[in-house]
Amino acid sequence: YDIPSRDKSFSAEFAICTLPIGVLKKGSVRFDPPLPKAQKLAISRIGSGAHNxxxxxxxxxxxxxxxxxxxxxxxxxCIQWLNLHAYGxxxxxxxxxxxxxxYGYDGDSDETVSSKVLDVLHSMFLNSTTSKENIPKPVDSIVTRWDTDPYSLGSYSFKAQSMETGDYLSASQPHPIADPKVVFAGEATSTMGTQCVLGAYLTGRRAAREVEMLGAxxxxxxxxxxxxxxxxHEDPTSDHASSSE
Ligand SMILES: Cc1cc2nc3c(=O)[nH]c(=O)nc-3n(C[C@H](O)[C@H](O)[C@H](O)COP(=O)(O)OP(=O)(O)OC[C@H]3O[C@@H](n4cnc5c(N)ncnc54)[C@H](O)[C@@H]3O)c2cc1C
Known part of the structure; x- marks a missing residue:
């Protein structure tokens, strides 16, 4: 399978595709031969959400x-606080x-986002009579924009109302179906750990196993x-099964 990139092309017997669901939905990466219609439909029905x-x-x-x-x-x-100071x-x-x-912070700039979000924290813990010059200023801040970053186009998948049973599996069907050369992994292809690192991990293992089987x-x-x-599959009541839920 050939994977062309801007500078180089990579050739291998098999490829593992871990593109995020937002990128798959946009279709900015071209598959040759194209993915089957059913697979594209399943991808289009899976939600790609925003959490920044x-x-x-x-x-x-x-x-x-x-x-x-x-x-x-x-x-x-829209705002919950994680106090990393308490974690060291x-x-x-x-x-x-x-x-x-x-989703796009209503079009606000990073500066405006930081200021609006900080206003909420101030309203929670500072006296309303604190004068502007006495309000502590951060020395640094970062605003993530996973929903518009071209390499994510969303934070992680969600079960959209349009979804049908089996979409996670159909979306990650090894391709082409008759003689697969590309297998899929990533949280949005998981039936047991969507949205989470667990799903990325389990499907990474699945992809490795699929390549091993296809190679053999x-x-x-x-x-x-x-x-x-x-x-x-051997014992659904095993500790492994329950810890993966
Ligand atoms: C704000 C936030 C909080 C989260 N909190 C948690 C949490 O508490 N617990 C938890 O389990 N999970 C959490 N997650 C989810 C977790 O980060 C994801 O489930 C996990 O990273 C998914 O891994 P993945 O390998 O499927 O996809 P990704 O980690 O998104 O990896 C996909 C890779 O594909 C690359 N890529 C994209 N487009 C291209 C392209 N065209 N060419 C080449 N490469 C490309 C990307 O750069 C990226 O490296 C959180 C996510 C976010 C955004």
């Missing part, structure tokens, strides 16, 4: 939130940003391989 983060670092003397609380909610349902990262606090604001000219049952990689 805004990370702030303050000087130790400027920490104004509870130093030892690991997490706290906020009055704004001095002065660092992270805002999880959930939809709808997580053995028949691949794509519906079973993810289960097989954790041995859960």
């Amino acid at each position: 983060k805004v990370v702030f670092r303050f000087a130790r003397k400027d920490i104004f939130w509870p130093k030892a609380s690991p997490n706290f909610n906020s009055p704004d349902p 990262k001095c002065g660092v606090i992270v805002a999880h940003i959930w939809p709808p604001y997580a 000219r053995k028949r691949v049952d794509h519906t079973m391989v993810e289960l097989e990689t954790i041995g859960a």
Whole structure:
């Protein structure tokens, strides 16, 4: 299978595709031969959602939130706080940003996003009479934009209303079906760990197993391989099976 890139082309007997669901949906990577219609449809039905983060670092003397609380909610349902200071990262606090604001931040610039998100933290822990010049300023901040980053186009998959049973499997069917050369891995191709690192890990193992079987000219049952990689097909009540849920 040939994988052309900007500078080089790579050739191998098999390829493992771990493109994120947002990139697969956009179709910015071309498969030759093209993916079958059913596979493209399954990919189009899987949701690609937005979950972003805004990370702030303050000087130790400027920490104004509870130093030892690991997490706290906020009055704004789009924002949840993860206090990395409590985990040993001095002065660092992270805002999880959930939809709808997580989708493009309403067009706000990084500066505006940081300022709006910080206003929420101020409203939670600073006295409303604190004068502007006495409000602590972060020394650094980062705004992620996973929903528009061309190499992710979304944070991770979600079960969209349009989805049909079996879409995760159909979307990751080894390709071409008659003589597969490309197998798929990644959280959005997992039946047991979608959205999470667990799904990326399990499907990575599945892909390795599929390549091994294809290389040995053995028949691949794509519906079973993810289960097989954790041995859960042998005993569904085993510890492995329950810990993967
Ligand atoms: C804000 C946020 C918080 C999260 N929190 C958690 C959590 O607490 N626990 C948890 O388990 N999971 C969490 N996740 C999800 C977790 O990060 C993903 O499930 C996991 O990273 C998916 O791995 P993956 O290999 O499927 O895809 P990715 O990690 O997205 O890897 C895909 C790779 O493909 C590359 N790529 C894309 N396009 C191209 C191209 N055209 N050519 C070549 N390469 C390309 C990308 O650069 C990337 O390296 C979180 C995700 C986000 C965004």
